[in-house]
Amino acid sequence: MLYTVGEMAKVLGVQPSTLRYYDKEGLLPFIERSEGGIRMFTQKDYEALKVIGCLKKSGLSIKEIKSFIEMAGKGDETIEDRLELFRKRREAVKKQMDELQETLDMLNFKCWYYETAKKDGTEENVSKMNPKDIPKKYRTAKQKLDILYSEK
Amino acid sequence: MLYTVGEMAKVLGVQPSTLRYYDKEGLLPFIERSEGGIRMFTQKDYEALKVIGCLKKSGLSIKEIKSFIEMAGKGDETIEDRLELFRKRREAVKKQMDELQETLDMLNFKCWYYETAKKDGTEENVSKMNPKDIPKKYRTAKQKLDILYSEK
DNA sequence: CCTTGACTTAAAGTTAACTTTAAGTTATAT
DNA sequence: ATATAACTTAAAGTTAACTTTAAGTCAAGG
Numbered sequence: 358m359l360y361t362v363g364e365m366a367k368v369l370g371v372q373p374s375t376l377r378y379y380d381k382e383g384l385l386p387f388i389e390r391s392e393g394g395i396r397m398f399t400q401k402d403y404e405a406l407k408v409i410g411c412l413k414k415s416g417l418s419i420k421e422i423k424s425f426i427e428m429a430g431k432g433d434e435t436i437e438d439r440l441e442l443f444r445k446r447r448e449a450v451k452k453q454m455d456e457l458q459e460t461l462d463m464l465n466f467k468c469w470y471y472e473t474a475k476k477d478g479t480e481e482n483v484s485k486m487n488p489k490d491i492p493k494k495y496r497t498a499k500q501k502l503d504i505l506y507s508e509k
Numbered sequence: 510m511l512y513t514v515g516e517m518a519k520v521l522g523v524q525p526s527t528l529r530y531y532d533k534e535g536l537l538p539f540i541e542r543s544e545g546g547i548r549m550f551t552q553k554d555y556e557a558l559k560v561i562g563c564l565k566k567s568g569l570s571i572k573e574i575k576s577f578i579e580m581a582g583k584g585d586e587t588i589e590d591r592l593e594l595f596r597k598r599r600e601a602v603k604k605q606m607d608e609l610q611e612t613l614d615m616l617n618f619k620c621w622y623y624e625t626a627k628k629d630g631t632e633e634n635v636s637k638m639n640p641k642d643i644p645k646k647y648r649t650a651k652q653k654l655d656i657l658y659s660e661k
Numbered sequence: 662c663c664t665t666g667a668c669t670t671a672a673a674g675t676t677a678a679c680t681t682t683a684a685g686t687t688a689t690a691t
Numbered sequence: 692a693t694a695t696a697a698c699t700t701a702a703a704g705t706t707a708a709c710t711t712t713a714a715g716t717c718a719a720g721g
Contacts, residue, residue, distance in 0.1 A: 372710075373667090373668090374709070374710055374711080375708085378708075382708095393668085393717050393718075394716080395667090395669080395716095396669090408615075408619070414608065415616060418707075418708090419707075433630065433632060436631075437623075439623050440624060440626075440627055443623060444620055447613065447620060450613050454606060454613070457605055457609065461599065461606070464567060464602060467563075467595040468595045471591050471592035472592060475589060475592055479585045479588075480588065481585075513698070524679080524680075529699085529700090533700090533701095534678095543687085543688095546686080546698085547687070547688080547699080571679095572677095
């Protein structure tokens with residue numbers, strides 16, 4: 358089954374212009390063309406685009422993805438380099454997730470804060486509350502530290 | 510304790526120009542100035558900047574953060590709106606984390622893939638492997654689906 | 662054969678979030 | 692008093708990753 362740029366874009370949920378841009382930037386050197394010059398995407402190209410999407414979500418730039426594609430084009434001699442790359446990406450994504458977890462902790466605290474303020478009808482009380490009186494599950498790392506220091 | 514823009518930037522790990530930019534964009538209407546016009550950041554301003562950073566990490570734009578700051582400036586009458594905002598941000602971050610988990614699954618698969626290729630000295634075998642022969646813990650959602658369909 | 666919609670390229674335009682620059686002012690240490 | 696480091700503003704510059712435009716070509720249906 359072959360897809361045009363518009364069909365593949367639809368499947369991936371991106372704009373056709375995005376795929377043309379990726380092609381121009383050297384991310385899709387493997388895409389074949391019809392006699393008339395129309396791009397023909399295969400199932401394998403779809404898989405490759407999924408990997409490109411994965412690398413993008415892991416935080417790689419278009420340029421960095423291009424150099425990965427070039428690596429992959431060289432075949433088996435770059436297996437170790439590619440393994441190394443994916444390991445680094447995995448660590449980067451884990452770090453991103455840790456950071457998002459911290460953000461989530463803060464948001465949970467803020468939700469608790471405004472729920473309390475809503476019950477009170479004012480921010481007055483909750484804003485002046487001692488960290489010790491904040492339910493444990495809503496304490497942020499900083500508030501826990503504040504308590505530690507005050508207990509000395 | 511009062512901080513200049515440079516000191517506060519250092520504490521937050523951003524450029525002084527970033528804080529000046531935020532101020533210009535209306536994110537810091539609460540910052541006081543010295544007689545000579547120098548910004549003086551307080552501990553409370555630091556807390557506010559942490560909240561701004563949190564909202565940014567949750568995916569809000571500078572403009573959206575500005576409208577939150579304006580809301581907060583109106584006092585208790587906007588408590589419910591602010592609660593609503595933080596609840597939405599919490600959901601957005603949960604979604605981001607789910608997406609990152611999917612990316613991580615793919616990266617784990619890719620690491621397994623290249624580890625196997627490295628052992629083999631070639632991608633040849635692993636690239637042709639049947640999804641059923643991929644260890645369960647490295648299977649992506651798509652590969653699981655492929656197996657389901659092939660079992661019919 | 663002709664229309665129509667999707668394709669092609671190259672080049673210019675967009676956007677957000679800063680960052681840099683230039684010209685000048687403030688604060689501090691000697 | 693003066694040097695200097697950090698501050699001030701307004702305005703221009705940067706960057707990445709697209710997106711749009713313009714002018715033209717291809718492919719499928721009637």
